[in-house]
Amino acid sequence: MISRGALASAILLATAAVQPILGQDPYILVVTGIGGGQEYSERFREWGGALVTAASEKFALPAANIIYLGEDVDADPRIRNRSTRESIDQAFANLASSTQPGDHIFVVLIGHGTFNAGESRFNIPGPDLTAEDFGLYLNQLADRQVAFLNLASASGEFVSALSGEGRTIVTATKTGREGNETIFGGYFIEAFTGEAADLDKDGRVSVWEAFEFARIEVTREYETTNRIATEHAVLDDNGDGEGSTELAEAADGRLARTMFLAADPTMAAAHATNDPKLGALFEQKADVEQRLKELRDLSGLIPQDRYDNELEELLVELALTNRAIQARESEIN
Template structure:
């Protein structure tokens, strides 16, 4: 090995050590996910039932597949707690009280996911979801989400006319997904149906790791929504957007391969069951070795993301060496997981 290569290898080792020391808490400790599902006014029996069923399906998969405790899954519906899986009525007061409780108990590095299902209206800061009683606007949500300064927050607005929520709520360490690109796309959201299907089914799990990230769910819903309109021979009247880099600009088709720190970089690491603690315990409940492998894999993914953020401050050789080491280690970890699960 040449002196230059030795120096680069030594630099890479130092960088890896620094990454381990300064990795975010979410990669070193088990994350918890706090999930709030809100279904608003249906306006007609068929919509009320549809919204309720979507909410129940999402709550069920969070509790059963991702082993989220009941205390961290709150589902508020138009008709209140007619079903034991529903926590109460989806009034503005109940939504804001739930977010306030989450803010008090969420630890640094935890994930807070809010899913809004229903009809939307308004524009700009007055963009809102229709609820029993007073509605909740983008301005209200901006106030309610302000306390979450040390958590990863995802607000998924699956309502019609939801696009104007995005620039109002965009912020650092926050994911905002809207079913439309503006307040002018006011028809019933087809995207909502497919986004819920992505999180509750298996079709969106592109990397076949047994979990669906918000980015995978988004991409699946975008693809299926386009397919729906093409099959119907209709002009597409809704165009979903995703923002998670805090620039207040949504992206229709995020591609993290093009921009390492662009839209999609955070959404690909957020799951209903958390980034590595709760989910790994669930999938490996009968095999502690498998659970440990998953935790190590999630930690490696976090270290790679942190390295990419530091790329501009590193020499090309040091960055390449460090990235190569991490990618090799990640590939070996993934291979070990597949072997233990009996997958090729």
Template sequence: MTPRIFVTGAVGVTLWLAAAVAHAQDTAPAAPPQSRVLVVSGAAGSDEYAGRQKKWRETLVAQLTTRFGVPASRVTVLAEQAADGLQAATAVNLRQAIGTLKAAQRADDTLLIVLFGHGTFDGVDAKFNLVGPDLTASEWREALQGLPGRVVFVQTASASFPFLAALAGPNRVVVTATDSPQQKYDTVFGEHFVAAFTPEAPEADLDKDGRISIWEAFAYASDASKRYYQQRGQLSVERALLDDSGDGVGRDLAKAGDDGLLASRLFLDPDPATASGDPSVTLLIGRRNTLETELDELRRKKGFMPDDAYARDLERIIVDIARTSREIRRRIKS
């Protein structure tokens, strides 16, 4: 059994690593985390909008399967028309697709779900328009219940705001294009969210590390959507929100808050560190994953902790994550 070492900081990382490497021979290597994608292009309502949705979903899938290395076998697409090998975006097909994903998804994996189309709100619940009967936000929550791993749910349609509270939970990032269920106009957020993953938007990579986190894609799309209306001299009819703390409240790009910590650590492409072949790097990645899990647990306990205790533990974990990440980068470069 690996000794438990509680020394923190750079010395703690070194001691932990030495102890872990010494016992690594007795531990089978864990399979690297995987990313899966479900793209749902719902009822378009017009040929013009059908063409836009087709372009968005095809661009997103092309970028994720090439630039970001997500295998095509892990990408599921449902569209308005069952053609070119795609299934129709019906409630039945959607539930079957989610069931298949539940069976394949592991605790360390990430599932990205992106909805392109139209939404409605009847005063009680929001719906995403499918081919045939629609699914309400509550029905989406039931369908996703029990799905392991981390889930990123991006609802780019109009009247999408109620999905934020309905789907929020542990290990989830929920993004909505609107901050009100009364916003019933067509949105542009989906177009810009897709653009964040293309080479044509290098500014989406905020920290210039060559990768696009979910937070970076959200930030880029939020800012680009705002500029879309400003350039046309129009009042913005959409304001995107992101929740990853599980409270269902969320925040927009300009607002400070706890939301964004998980999203900023979630990437769809494989971690370059996992390809190093260095056992010590693999162990450090495991340590970082453990710390990130500890961070998520701490955030869920925030409401039950004194503010000073929460701030102290938060700082400790974030600093330890940063030091571990720095050590990973140093070993990869050496």
């Protein structure tokens, strides 16, 4: 078993991290649908605007990586176009042409949903869009990592329709029949605009963290107001089309833990450098960091001896990679 002294030494080496250069960021498409009344229109616009502000100001996404479509283009200067079918068509075409395989793309729907004759729809100005319509859009983004977040009512059927490899699907409701007004969306967006959802305090919020934060807050609100819950959010990221409402021991959640509305600083550094050797070292570091995260997720689930041994190996590998990065930076600077 690893000694405390050896583990401490490995941790010190690993945490002497190289300061990465910021580079590429994820992409986000925010669509606020038709409100059907001033109260809802203002609420949806408030949620959409807050998320766009967090993306640009808190997580430093470039303006070119943010597409914001809304019901009223005059209500917020950041809204590019009205959220019609034609504008959404163009937005997905732009994402398909401007992103590369492996990029992380967030699609966020904020508004009302309906469920009729076994079909779920997202309500927008003009003809509504079905889950199948969005499936065709997502097919344009093959080889990208996609987080599709439908925060509307009656959204549950989107899970089975859109589930697939490389996709994290979140819906505010478990079925299409949960058609009442939902509060999940507000808390989900608050997870990104605030600080409380950053459970590991790494300065970023994953989709997994946002989902858990919002789920807990929704439960708390219904309980404190003595109401029966009429919404049950679902997350699916293993491609089985089933989804999970609680992630602690669920089959879902692994991919969602890797989806952040902020650039991975190590991969950003890899993309930003013009030196192939340094870029390869940053990619190697990112791989080790990802394996560390995956191992930590297994804490308590695998024998302690195995956990400690694998942790020591990874921390030493990370420390050696950091040293190699520092050495290469000294050579080229």
